[in-house]
Amino acid sequence: MRAEATVATEEQTGSGGRQEAASASAIEPSGHSDGGSTNIADAVVTKIAGIAAREVPGVHDLGGGAARAMGSMTQRVGLGDERTQGVSVEVGEREAAVDLTLVVDYGESIPQVAEAIRSNIVKRVEGITGLSVTEVNISVNDLYFPGDDDRSTEEQTG
Amino acid sequence: MNARPVRPDMTPALVSPRLRLARLAWERALSTEGVDSGYAGESGFWQTDYRGEVLPGVLAIARSDARYDVELHLRAAWPTPPLHEVARSIREDVVASAARMGLAQALGALEIAFGDMAEPPLGGS
Numbered sequence: 188m189r190a191e192a193t194v195a196t197e198e199q200t201g202s203g204g205r206q207e208a209a210s211a212s213a214i215e216p217s218g219h220s221d222g223g224s225t226n227i228a229d230a231v232v233t234k235i236a237g238i239a240a241r242e243v244p245g246v247h248d249l250g251g252g253a254a255r256a257m258g259s260m261t262q263r264v265g266l267g268d269e270r271t272q273g274v275s276v277e278v279g280e281r282e283a284a285v286d287l288t289l290v291v292d293y294g295e296s297i298p299q300v301a302e303a304i305r306s307n308i309v310k311r312v313e314g315i316t317g318l319s320v321t322e323v324n325i326s327v328n329d330l331y332f333p334g335d336d337d338r339s340t341e342e343q344t345g
Numbered sequence: 346m347n348a349r350p351v352r353p354d355m356t357p358a359l360v361s362p363r364l365r366l367a368r369l370a371w372e373r374a375l376s377t378e379g380v381d382s383g384y385a386g387e388s389g390f391w392q393t394d395y396r397g398e399v400l401p402g403v404l405a406i407a408r409s410d411a412r413y414d415v416e417l418h419l420r421a422a423w424p425t426p427p428l429h430e431v432a433r434s435i436r437e438d439v440v441a442s443a444a445r446m447g448l449a450q451a452l453g454a455l456e457i458a459f460g461d462m463a464e465p466p467l468g469g470s
Contacts, residue, residue: 222440223414223454225432231421231462238465315421317429 227316229278230271236285236323237274239311243303245295247331249273251288283318290329301325360396362451363413367393367405369446370415370455373438374403379431381422381463391418412453415439420461432457 240246250273273288285308291300305323312320371393374380383402385392393400402418417435421428436455443452 222436223456225429226456226458227428228458228460231428231459234462234464235425315425315428317427 245300248290371403379426384420384460414453
């Protein structure tokens with residue numbers, strides 16, 4: 188059933204299912220049965236995608252510079268959630284699209300890291316929610332060099 | 346609403362079907378693998394008071410045909426199994442339990458929503 192829907196969507200939208208996912212974003216990702224429906228909130232998909240990205244070696248952190256700065260501030264006062272920073276999802280009835288912003292460890296192959304992230308997010312999101320992941324867009328906005336943290340700590344204290 | 350609070354010493358037969366269904370669905374959901382807890386929402390809207398205790402994440406809503414639709418709002422556990430399988434398991438369990446307790450005729454639709462997910466500690470999965 189889902190495979191048929193996915194094929195039809197790809198034929199209609201050409202390069203991807205983002206249009207379908209966006210147009211269906213008002214509808215909860217649901218499975219209907221005679222006894223009622225099952226809904227999965229966007230927040231759940233966002234957390235799964237964030238955790239799946241962090242599982243990949245070479246991913247140092249998620250989020251852009253501003254998001255990480257704000258994130259560390261809000262986490263210090265107990266308001267932020269590091270796991271969802273830098274992750275945004277569009278969820279349709281049967282499909283989801285994921286956008287990620289992240290920092291990669293210096294020395295890692297960015298294409299390989301990106302492909303591993305894509306693969307892990309698709310596996311986790313599809314396995315847990317039953318949603319078909321149409322695209323994972325990855326934006327690498329910085330490199331992390333070992334020692335960066337030590338240097339910034341020294342600058343702050345001294 | 347001016348309903349009297351339900352006394353703890355009341356027998357199940359004296360407790361309304363609405364409360365019995367809410368309690369039953371809540372207990373069955375929380376005993377299902379893959380469910381961490383009930384999820385009352387940011388504003389605490391999705392919850393039921395039962396004998397003075399709060400059941401977070403469940404609502405039983407009366408219909409015009411004397412049945413009650415039950416809404417379960419849940420936080421998924423981590424590691425998270427396939428959520429549609431978890432929902433199917435809850436649904437089967439609730440329907441069977443309702444039948445055993447003579448509530449099959451009172452149970453309407455069972456809506457299951459996963460509104461949040463428990464998280465692994467940072468730095469490990």
